[in-house]
Amino acid sequence: MSAEVELQNVSIAFGNFYAAKNVNVKIGAGEFFSFLGPSGCGKTTLLRAVSGFLEPSQGKVLIDGQDMSGIGPNKRPTSLIFQNLALFPLMSVADNIAFSLEVRGHDKKSRRKRADELLDLVALNGQGDKKVHELSGGQKQRVAIARALAVEPKVLLLDEPLSALDLKLRQKMRTELRAIQQRVGITFIYITHDQGEALTMSDRVGVMNDGELEQVGTCYDVYEAPCTPFVATFVGENNAFFGKVEKVESGKVKVQTGGSSFIGQAGLGLDNKNYKFKAGDEVIMFVRPEAISLKGNSKKAQNSFSAEVKTIEFEGNLKNIFLRSAEDVDIRFSVPSSSDTSGMEPSKNVSLSFSQDNAVVLPTGALALD
Amino acid sequence: MKPNLAIQAFLGLYILIFFLYLFGPLVIMSVTAFNSAEFPAITPWECFSFRWFNEGKIAYDGQRLAGLVTDRPLHEGIISSLIIAAGVVTLSVPIGMAAAIVLTQVNSRLRTLFYSMSIMPVLFPGVIIGISTVVLWDRIATLGGDGFISELGRNGIFLTILGQTCFISTYCFLIFVARLQRFDTTQEEAALDLGASQSQVFLKILVPYLMPAIGSSAVIAFLASFENYNTTVFSILSEQTLTTVIASKVRLGISPAISALALVIICLTLIGAFFYEISRRSNQRKKDRENKVKMFSEVSENRLVEERPKFFRIPKSIFVFLLLLILAVLTWQQLIKNNMYGAECVEKAEASKKSNFADQLKLLQQNAESVETTDESEGNASRSNEYNDIFGDQNLFKDFGGFDSDKNEESENGATRSNEYNDIFGDPNLFKNFGGFDNKE
């Protein structure tokens, strides 16, 4: 059984500080939905409102169409997996998993049976009698998942549960989480500041900043068609060229930035329509590092500029090249490690280009702090 | 930080002196419990005996000095102390726990006020807590008429429980606060989220977590209540507890029976500490074993080799024990050699004291004939006061001033004072006898 979760105009205030502001989103039954945002953006607060630890100051949380206001966390059909997992250290693994059944008065035998089933599900068979502190980090993770699933919740809420794990394990758990979600078929609401996690696991992503939901969409949409400068810079890397609109011509926008002018696409707004610009508007043009190439390599390239190489960074599969353009804009572009970068020593000038189709023009707004 | 040798030696000496200061008085007091003399002292040593643990003695002058076993007031005091301690534990542990939990829930401004109020009783002199409890309840009892309330308000045990709970709750509170500081509150949220009711969260998550604190605060509360004097002496009214019995004993007369009692308490403490240490070590070992199992799964084996030769290790404490044993045997031999042990010795000492006493009585009578009657009555009075009011009579104190000064007084002031002195410290010959103790060796 899974359920639809809807947030209607949810605002949560602590004193005069808004942790969440006018959040509207509808998460479908059986969907894997992620809230993505930097720490302090209010995503955990939102999750606590869904699980019932907080009441929204305004607006409503609906689960399966039912208003949840006044219903405590122990009465909602949701289960929360905490950031620190919050396993009960004084209980055995099986007792942890069967805790929700224990408080509902199930007898010992049925509790044990259910615990064993769930241990099977998370590939921990036979570990039920261990103490929590005897498990490794990944195993604890699985116990937390099993515990949350024991009462067959309709919605599973996950609050950055992978953040304590090391990189390899994190990647493995991502796949596993996704697999478990598909097996049990319930709604997962996942919270993370790691765009990699959000993009690999989720059906849809909601990007949050400063308590507001900036964009909701599929992973592809969010990456390729960001609605706001924040989304453009928070999800993946982006080069930002600040400038003024010179003219608008059949969907293409010509932007005057420093000495040169580039042509790009007008971005999509939240209403799913292209932004309408007119000459003189302050805008930002975003170009992904992988869209930039050395001049001459691509025939389609219509925007070109020259820049001075600052440093080259080796990152396994990619090389990141940092440059500064003639207009003092910091540029970053990436090439596969195997490609030849022999001509690009620091302090050398190179010519670069990018295609009009890969440049997105958005109105000015806050950028993500890296 | 490794200090150099001189500092290290100095530090070692300092620590030695410090612990000598801590334990010296207790050791000496313990030894005096075995001296059969009426005054707790090592010198002069009369006889080695267990009389102060058993029946005590009835002195030749009719003074009755109870030993531990025969001391009825003491037994009654212990019983009421136990009742009070049980009451205090049952009240102060829940109070401390409730206050500590609520402290974690209130907002920061209220928290400061609440915290300050909670710790106030520790800073208040115990005397004041006792007095305030008594005056309040006396008033309540007066207003309450003849019924149950007036009974309650004038019941020393009830008042003592309340008075002690007032500040012992703070001890418990502080223990719980310390434990709760390390509590991960998301555990409570997790339990709630899993469907537990608030009471279930409390009983199944919080209470098990607080169990060690509950245990230790119960022990602390028990001990603090058992030991308390300052509050109890006011709030107990006409009843007696262990501490007030001890205090009145100390006040009435210094008797080795108190040393014997102290020794019993010291032994109980040592046994308690011993078992505490044992259980702690076995817990530690269990933890180490668990860690080792975990380590095996994570660490390559070559790091885990060196633990084998444990088989041959002799615990250092055995040497200390052996040393103590040897010392005890040597002392014992000396006691036997000098015929300072057993009923025979005690009888001899008593006999000599009795004859001494008779002599002195004679002397006193002679004096009485020559000296004015007022003096005589004074002398008699001070004798009867001797054990009853050591604190009351200022002059008497000078008598403890010492052997030599007394001798001087004897020549000046007549015999009465030195007689008293002799009564207390026994035969001067015995002292010489003890002095020979070392020489013979």
Next chain:
Amino acid sequence: MNSFYRKNGPVIATFFLVAIIFWLIFLIVIPQLYMLDLSFRPNLPPLLRGGPDDVYTLTHYKHFLYGSETSKDAYNYVDIGVFLDTIITAVLVTVINLCFCYPIAFYIAKLATPNTARLLVLALVIPFWINELLRSFAIRILFAGEGVINNILLELGLITTAVNFIALDIALYTGLTYAYILLMIFPLYNALESLDTNQLEAAKDLGSSTLRTHWRIVIPHAKAGIASGCTMVFMLTAGALATPVVLSSPNTYWFTQLIYQWFNMNDNWSRGSAYSIILLVVSVTFVLLMMRLFKVTIGEVVR
């Protein structure tokens, strides 16, 4: 209040509230307030309480300052003397305790190996499980005219006649220092233990002498612990009763003994209350002044 009930559930929340109100109001606040009230009233037999004679008066406080109406002295030299004596001695005992305990606490916290440290802590605790009265009694045996110390001194030829340590109050001071030493060591130990050993090494590395390291690094770090230990020792010493009962010489009184006398021997509860209030107010004020002087807050002190 509502959220408090919601957070804890009705049963538990009620239990919490009852326990806390019982403690804070009925055991702490009301008795003290009533005692304060009583200290301003004349000494009356219980039946006359609430009657026409039961009016507010300052007699008891006046008595403390000026003595009884029949006395010829301008001030009550005896009581004030005892009071000042008590406070000054308590301060001295506190300072001595601090100096005496600091090296030990530092050794246990920073220099000893964990096992030694644990054993030492246990060894420190053991004497304090034994009743204060009995500990004082042990000191009394030690200092008696015919006690061990006199005998040793005589044997060594340092003195020719036994010293009356009790009449000189030496036994009392030793006993008071002995009585609350643990309450000085533990706060010190806790404060020193939290000091990062790296800081000591860094100071040494930068060429600081041991004394300077202590003065500039260790003591500032342990300030709260020092304040806490001093507060506890001072308050407990000033309010001590058991130790003075056993060890004070007959011509020395401790202020609590005066209170005891008014209360139990003379049956003057109002005056006993007034004297208690004086002791409480002065010692608390003194502590607060000291805390202001050394810039520590009450929250740091009792931890």
